[in-house]
Amino acid sequence: MKEEEEELLVMEAEAEHHQLHQPWKWRRVLHTTSSALLGLALLVFSGAMVLKFTSWSREGALDSSDPVLVDLTLVENATEKGAVCLDGSPPAYHFLEGFDSGTDNWLIYLQGGGWCHNVASCNARKYTRLGSSNRMERQVPFTGILSNLSSNNPDFFNWNKVVIRYCDGASFSGDVEETNQNGTTLYFRGERIWKAVLEELFLKGLATAKKALLTGCSAGGLATYIHCDDFKALLPNTETVKCMADGGFFLDVKDISGRSYMYDFYNDVIHLQDVGTRFPNCISQMDATKCFFPEEIIKSISTPVFILNSAYDSWQVQNVLAPSSSDPSNSWASCKLDIKKCNSNQMKVLKGFRAALLDKITDVKQKKDWGIFIDSCFVHCQSPMNILWHWPNYQRINNKTIAESVGDWYFDRREVKEIDCSYPCNPTCVNDGS
Numbered sequence: 001m002k003e004e005e006e007e008l009l010v011m012e013a014e015a016e017h018h019q020l021h022q023p024w025k026w027r028r029v030l031h032t033t034s035s036a037l038l039g040l041a042l043l044v045f046s047g048a049m050v051l052k053f054t055s056w057s058r059e060g061a062l063d064s065s066d067p068v069l070v071d072l073t074l075v076e077n078a079t080e081k082g083a084v085c086l087d088g089s090p091p092a093y094h095f096l097e098g099f100d101s102g103t104d105n106w107l108i109y110l111q112g113g114g115w116c117h118n119v120a121s122c123n124a125r126k127y128t129r130l131g132s133s134n135r136m137e138r139q140v141p142f143t144g145i146l147s148n149l150s151s152n153n154p155d156f157f158n159w160n161k162v163v164i165r166y167c168d169g170a171s172f173s174g175d176v177e178e179t180n181q182n183g184t185t186l187y188f189r190g191e192r193i194w195k196a197v198l199e200e201l202f203l204k205g206l207a208t209a210k211k212a213l214l215t216g217c218s219a220g221g222l223a224t225y226i227h228c229d230d231f232k233a234l235l236p237n238t239e240t241v242k243c244m245a246d247g248g249f250f251l252d253v254k255d256i257s258g259r260s261y262m263y264d265f266y267n268d269v270i271h272l273q274d275v276g277t278r279f280p281n282c283i284s285q286m287d288a289t290k291c292f293f294p295e296e297i298i299k300s301i302s303t304p305v306f307i308l309n310s311a312y313d314s315w316q317v318q319n320v321l322a323p324s325s326s327d328p329s330n331s332w333a334s335c336k337l338d339i340k341k342c343n344s345n346q347m348k349v350l351k352g353f354r355a356a357l358l359d360k361i362t363d364v365k366q367k368k369d370w371g372i373f374i375d376s377c378f379v380h381c382q383s384p385m386n387i388l389w390h391w392p393n394y395q396r397i398n399n400k401t402i403a404e405s406v407g408d409w410y411f412d413r414r415e416v417k418e419i420d421c422s423y424p425c426n427p428t429c430v431n432d433g434s
């Protein structure tokens, strides 16, 4: 059958230039699929609130309903505690109530969106939805792990679900009392936002949760590693507390020019927002910047964690491995956007990146209650996307979707340590780019 083009819009951290503080946006992703007739149009998080979703496939109609749109709630009284966004506005979240057997279960999702690393970039962010609740969308669609449909989200569809909006620029982990940053007013209060929003959710029923899952993607995935044990400690009466970090395993690797680009960037972030104090045990052994990388954070986490990450995380390829400033001749431009266009030398670099990730999680393989899903698809942030989270024939390892793998791990149905064969072995991949 003739190949049809399937058009998808995928939410991910914007990957332009060498910046690591770009806002989330919806990026157009094209990929081809044989035989299926698919019409998909998603429009989300871009300021627009319209969302249309229709699909047909060989497997039959999957789901033609619009995803649920969930209102923004401002936490006005958090401002008394100084728990505010970069611009001083109150923090915010989206809450979708659980039902039936999910009534007492809570899924908390920390939004991502890069970081700001100096006064200028944080000041610019202050005028965006990643730095001010005045700029945030008043409704967002809940899809993938946030969906309330069992067909899209078999294990968590009926749980209480909360998306905590990211507006502090440092993965919910900075805390600086001073608001005058060299003459510019900026609030670095991510740690206080985390606490204040959870306090508010406690009053809504989180305090008596039977099961809880902390999750998030990208900068929110990093925040998931950072706050996992805090989350567990806040819920002493909850029978099961676990954490699932999606696309948050940022690596301390050298980029294509030999620079430690990510290390230098994180070094700025953690000094600007005084994040090092969050890791008292780690900073007694090494410098604070290293302590901000998941490879160090996971060493001290005692709560069960599921590591969901692509071995060729597209955002890390674009921003950590081959930032534009390290590629003056632009020789990585097409490979960065589409893994199929990488030449053999570039593939070698990507394979090295995969090997570095696998090396950093070696110990995790021995931990019975931890989970792993490291696929070889060229993507970033898989759990909030219907087609990547749980879809016939897509994004599978050993014929299991990410949703099935995370569910099996969460509910102890089997030990989940899925590590994909290397690119391009997995025919189920939906990749960014092509």
Ligand SMILES: *[C@@H]1O[C@H](CO)[C@@H](O)[C@H](O)[C@H]1NC(C)=O
Residues within 6 Å of the ligand: 068, 069, 148, 149, 150
């Ligand atoms: C999902 O949420 C929307 C809005 O609350 C509701 O209309 C719809 O019935 C829900 N779907 C299910 C399966 O509960």
Ligand SMILES: *[C@@H]1O[C@H](CO)[C@@H](O)[C@H](O)[C@H]1NC(C)=O
Residues within 6 Å of the ligand: 118, 119, 181, 182, 272
């Ligand atoms: C403020 O300015 C001083 C002197 O230029 C500089 O060393 C310091 O890093 C600046 N602080 C911030 C937060 O940018």
Ligand SMILES: *[C@@H]1O[C@H](CO)[C@@H](O)[C@H](O)[C@H]1NC(C)=O
Residues within 6 Å of the ligand: 077, 199, 200, 203
């Ligand atoms: C914040 O205010 C809301 C509504 O005004 C109230 O219901 C809630 O109890 C307050 N939260 C805290 C933590 O005081």
Ligand SMILES: *[C@@H]1O[C@H](CO)[C@@H](O)[C@H](O)[C@H]1NC(C)=O
Residues within 6 Å of the ligand: 399
């Ligand atoms: C893969 O799983 C699906 C159910 O999700 C099943 O229908 C199919 O037969 C499985 N394929 C293989 C090759 O096991």
